[in-house]
Amino acid sequence: MFKPTLFVLCLFPIVWLLWRESMGQLGANPIEAMIRELGLWALRLLLLTLCVTPIRQLLQWHALIRVRRMLGLYCFFYAVSHVVSYLWLDQSFDVGDIINDIIKRPFITVGFLSFVLLIPLAITSSNRMIQRLGGKQWRQLHRLVYLIGILSVLHFWWMAESKSRLAEPWLYVVALAILLAMRIPLTRLFLKPPAR
Amino acid sequence: MLIKTSTELSDSAVTPEAIYLQRRQFLQLGIAATASLLAPNIFAAANPFASATKSPLSTTEDLTPLDSVTSYNNFYEFGVEKTDPAQNAHTLITTPWTINVEGEVEKPGMISMDEILKNYPLEERIYRLRCVEGWSMVIPWLGFPLSHLLKAFKPNSRAKYVQFISVDRPEQMIGQKQKVFEFPYQEGLRIDEAMHPLTLLSVGLYGKVLPNQNGAPIRLVVPWKYGFKSIKSIVTIRLVEKQPLTSWQKAVPNEYGFYSNVNPEVDHPRWSQKKERRIGEFFKRKTLMFNGYADQVAALYNGMDLRKDY
Numbered sequence: 001m002f003k004p005t006l007f008v009l010c011l012f013p014i015v016w017l018l019w020r021e022s023m024g025q026l027g028a029n030p031i032e033a034m035i036r037e038l039g040l041w042a043l044r045l046l047l048l049t050l051c052v053t054p055i056r057q058l059l060q061w062h063a064l065i066r067v068r069r070m071l072g073l074y075c076f077f078y079a080v081s082h083v084v085s086y087l088w089l090d091q092s093f094d095v096g097d098i099i100n101d102i103i104k105r106p107f108i109t110v111g112f113l114s115f116v117l118l119i120p121l122a123i124t125s126s127n128r129m130i131q132r133l134g135g136k137q138w139r140q141l142h143r144l145v146y147l148i149g150i151l152s153v154l155h156f157w158w159m160a161e162s163k164s165r166l167a168e169p170w171l172y173v174v175a176l177a178i179l180l181a182m183r184i185p186l187t188r189l190f191l192k193p194p195a196r
Numbered sequence: 197m198l199i200k201t202s203t204e205l206s207d208s209a210v211t212p213e214a215i216y217l218q219r220r221q222f223l224q225l226g227i228a229a230t231a232s233l234l235a236p237n238i239f240a241a242a243n244p245f246a247s248a249t250k251s252p253l254s255t256t257e258d259l260t261p262l263d264s265v266t267s268y269n270n271f272y273e274f275g276v277e278k279t280d281p282a283q284n285a286h287t288l289i290t291t292p293w294t295i296n297v298e299g300e301v302e303k304p305g306m307i308s309m310d311e312i313l314k315n316y317p318l319e320e321r322i323y324r325l326r327c328v329e330g331w332s333m334v335i336p337w338l339g340f341p342l343s344h345l346l347k348a349f350k351p352n353s354r355a356k357y358v359q360f361i362s363v364d365r366p367e368q369m370i371g372q373k374q375k376v377f378e379f380p381y382q383e384g385l386r387i388d389e390a391m392h393p394l395t396l397l398s399v400g401l402y403g404k405v406l407p408n409q410n411g412a413p414i415r416l417v418v419p420w421k422y423g424f425k426s427i428k429s430i431v432t433i434r435l436v437e438k439q440p441l442t443s444w445q446k447a448v449p450n451e452y453g454f455y456s457n458v459n460p461e462v463d464h465p466r467w468s469q470k471k472e473r474r475i476g477e478f479f480k481r482k483t484l485m486f487n488g489y490a491d492q493v494a495a496l497y498n499g500m501d502l503r504k505d506y
Contacts, residue, residue, distance in 0.1 A: 027279065028268030028475050029331060092479050097468065105467055162466070163276045164376070 006067055010074040013041045014081065031089045038082035039111075043152050045075035047175050050149060054182040069125055072145075076122040083115050107158035114151035117144050146183075149176050244313045245400055248338050253394060254322035255488075260333035262402050264475050269409045270327065271428060272377045273362070273369040280371070281409035288368045288429070290413040299359075299434040302350035309413050313399065315348070316340040320403075321396055321417075326458045326487045328422035330480075332472045337417050338400030343391040346435075351387065355435035358390040359383075360416060363429045378447060383427040384440040384454065385418065386496075394419055394492055397430075420489040422456045453506040457497070458487035462506050 017037055020026050026033040049071040056064045091098045102112050121142055123129065130138050153176050157169040181187050267282045274284040293309045307315075318338045326332045346358070364380035366372040372379045389395060396417040399406055406412040411428025418425050424444055434440075444452035451465050460470045460483040471480040486493050497505075 028264035029278070029473065031473065031478070089478070090473075090480070097470065100468060104463070165276060 002063075003067055003070065007070060010045065010071070014038070014078070031085075035082060035085050035090060038078055038085060039156070042075055042078035042082050043156060043172060045071055045078055046145070046149055046152060047172070047179065049075055050145065050176075050179040054179065057188070073122060073125060076118055079115055079118055083112075107155055110151045110158065111155035114148045114155060117148050117151070121145060121148075146180060149180070244318045245338060245404060248318040248320045248400075248403070251319040251321045254320065254336075255324060255334060257322075257324070257334045258476075259322065259336060260475050265333060265335055265401060266407050266409060268331075268475060270329075270423065271371075271409055271411070273371045273379065273381065273429075274409065275371045275374075276376055284370050285408035285412075287370070288363070288365070288408050288412070290408065290429075293413045293431075295414065295430055295433060297345070297349045297433045297435075299436050300352050300355035301435050302352055304349065307345070307348075309399075312345070312397075312414065316344050316397075318399065321398075323394075323396075323417060323419040324487050325417075325419065325423050325426070326472055326483065328424060328452075328456070328464065328469075330467065330469070330472050332474050332483075332487075334474075336402055337396060337398040338403065338406075339396040339398035339417065341393055342395045342397050342416065343393070345397060346390060346433075349435075351435050354437045356387055357436050357439050358385050358387060359432075359434040359436050359440040360385075360427045360430055361432035361434070362427055363431045378443060380431075381427060382440070382443045383416070383425055384442050385425075386439075387435075388496055389418070389493075392493065392496070394489060420458055420486040420493045422458055424452075425456050455497075455502075455505050457493075457502065457506075458483065459485060459502055459506070461485075462503055 017026075017034060021030055021034060024030070049068060052064055052068040052071065056062055087093055087098060091101065102108050121144060124133060124138060124141060133141065153169070153172050156172060157166070160166055160169045268278045269281040270278065271281040271285065273288075274281040291309070294306045295312070296304075296306050298304045318340055320336055320338055322334060322336045324332060325335055360383045362379075362381040363369075364372070366379075371377070385395070396419075397414055398411075398417045399414050401407070401410060406415065411426075414430055415428040416426045416430065425442075439454055442452070442454060444456075445454060458469075463469050469483055472483045473480050484490070
């Protein structure tokens with residue numbers, strides 16, 4: 001029951017967002033609020049996905065691996081919603097304006113790059129693709145997620161920096177730093193549970 | 197049978213005469229108090245907010261709803277988030293309030309809000325407001341031309357610019373206390389911009405007194421410039437000979453110039469100014485030169501390079 005429950009839980013943020021939008025509860029600028037919240041949930045799900053392996057190792061809870069792909073795909077789902085709402089509602093699909101925006105605004109440059117890097121990971125998430133690539137190559141490709149994590153947090157940081165609202169981005173910097181540090185072989189040696 | 201005769205003491209006998217004699221004053225006081233309660237109704241015509249005239253300079257575009265106008269504000273004195281001012285601005289005490297008019301004027305001095313409301317009849321002016329961040333509103337301001345006030349203080353020939361300074365009260369303004377920006381906020385206009393008929397001192401919106409988060413009790417409205425030029429809660433107006441530095445010029449000189457006219461052709465260094473989101477609309481709309489007031493104000497900038505003087 002764990003996986004279906006998690007599946008429904010991960011849908012909750014977008015359902016709640018659309019509900020508040022339809023009730024006019026997103027403030028004076030609902031489009032901006034929606035784009036930001038979708039992006040925030042993409043980042044949150046990315047970090048949740050990165051939690052799977054360390055938790056599995058620490059708690060010896062190996063069944064957790066079964067939800068990693070789902071969390072990763074949910075991250076992609078929120079990222080797509082975030083990007084599409086930006087391209088559509090913010091830029092009206094005006095290609096020239098979009099290219100200028102991506103070039104001109106560093107926080108959008110890194111955000112867009114991080115989204116582009118996420119695409120091959122989503123495409124290669126099926127069992128068939130894993131088999132076709134072979135485990136080793138698949139794992140190597142999916143290490144891109146660390147870079148994506150750094151770019152996404154940077155995207156959030158630079159977005160908030162213009163008004164020095166950095167309290168929230170700091171949380172994500174710290175969370176990501178911990179999650180990445182736990183993957184360093186030396187750290188893992190310390191975190192290993194005692195041999196039985 | 198005992199019949200009560202009038203042997204009881206009269207009120208005048210038990211009350212000290214001095215107080216007894218004040219009963220008329222007491223009655224008078226009561227009448228005065230009642231009259232003052234009724235006065236707003238009796239003298240409704242004298243309420244400057246109710247008797248504001250409609251201005252031909254107004255736009256006929258759809259108004260931005262009042263709750264958006266009062267809940268989505270940039271007023272760093274109360275915090276940097278758009279929703280902060282609506283939550284925090286109630287702590288600012290706006291009565292009594294005076295503006296100091298000083299510098300290159302023949303008659304420097306103070307003017308109180310009461311005098312301002314008495315001396316300058318209010319107009320309703322419906323203006324577009326374009327924020328440098330890329331959003332816009334349509335707001336029915338109540339106010340009067342800045343030129344009316346300036347003329348009363350008689351600017352002299354050295355008055356080439358007007359500097360405006362906002363209130364500085366960290367104890368009443370949480371954003372000032374937390375020093376999120378360099379306060380007090382300062383702005384400036386060239387004298388011809390200040391004397392332009394579109395340039396408004398506003399004391400209200402939507403027919404009522406200006407809410408604190410919108411710059412109570414008195415603020416500037418310069419509709420062809422980015423919103424940050426329209427300084428809020430003004431306490432000092434100083435006429436000066438040299439172009440004054442504005443708060444945003446001091447904070448980020450490469451991003452914000454003195455003029456800050458709305459201009460879709462000149463991008464902000466970090467984003468495009470071609471489009472704007474009109475609050476309440478689903479898609480962005482094109483930003484107009486001088487925010488759509490080019491016919492009235494473009495002549496002020498003849499011969500100037502607006503890319504250089506941004």
